[in-house]
Amino acid sequence: MRMQETGRQGGPEARETAVELVYEVTTADLAQAIHVRNTATPELRRQRRLVPLIGIVLTVVGGAALAAGQSGHKSLAMLAGGLVLCGLALCGPRLQARAFAGLLAKAGETRTRVDGTGIQVATARSSTLLQWGAQPAYAETADTFVLLDAAKGAAAMTVIPKRGAREPGDVDRLRAALDGRLRRL
Structure with missing residues (x-):
């Protein structure tokens, strides 16, 4: 410099x-920046909390329905959707950075x-x-x-x-x- x-x-x-x-x-620089951006505004902080919360709720409801013997498509879809949302919450910034x-x-x-x-x-x-x-x-x-x-x-x-x-x-x-x-x- x-x-x-x-x-x-x-x-x-x-x-x-x-x-x-x-x-x-x-991509590591970009992942850090995306993480910072996701905590920068109240709207993005709410989204950051809401996505894993919805994922957990869907996982629990879908898993409980399957455990109770309800083996329908809705139960499997809720379980799968919940797991995907939880995964995105954990790896979202890195996945977004890798896309670039x-x-x-x-x-x-x-x-x-x-x-x-x-x-x-x-x-x-x-x-x-x-x-x-x-x-x-x-x-x-x-x-x-x-x-x-x-x-x-x-x-x-x-x-x-x-x-x-x-x-x-x-x-x-x-x-x-x-x-x-x-x-x-």
Whole structure:
């Protein structure tokens, strides 16, 4: 990573430090980000609790019906559906991340630059400039920073793995830049 001085001439923020990271997003990074997203808003937290609860109820009701000798299609369907929902609750973020493995491989190396104008993310296939208001919240995990559109469904997110930092202190400078402009979740 290299640090560059950028900014407007003469203003109070004339010498703002940009932070650049270079990395490849992995399915593990994306799974962490999906997990963070799923806990970011009240709506998604409710869904996260509701899916396993429904799975458990269906499993218990279907299993109890089968144990009582009701071997109909409804009992088997409830049992199977409950088990599937419980499995999705446990493995959902990893399964969703694996679904994007091909796209992540095609993206290849990612270069992210964070400065006063926002976050510029460039891959071999695309380049995007996110102004600071586009994803106004972020969360930090042990391995990543996850920027989120904190709206109802938190659909938009950007994953920035910390391993993209090349110099000591770069992660701290990135965290400071994010803290200065975004709401930490």
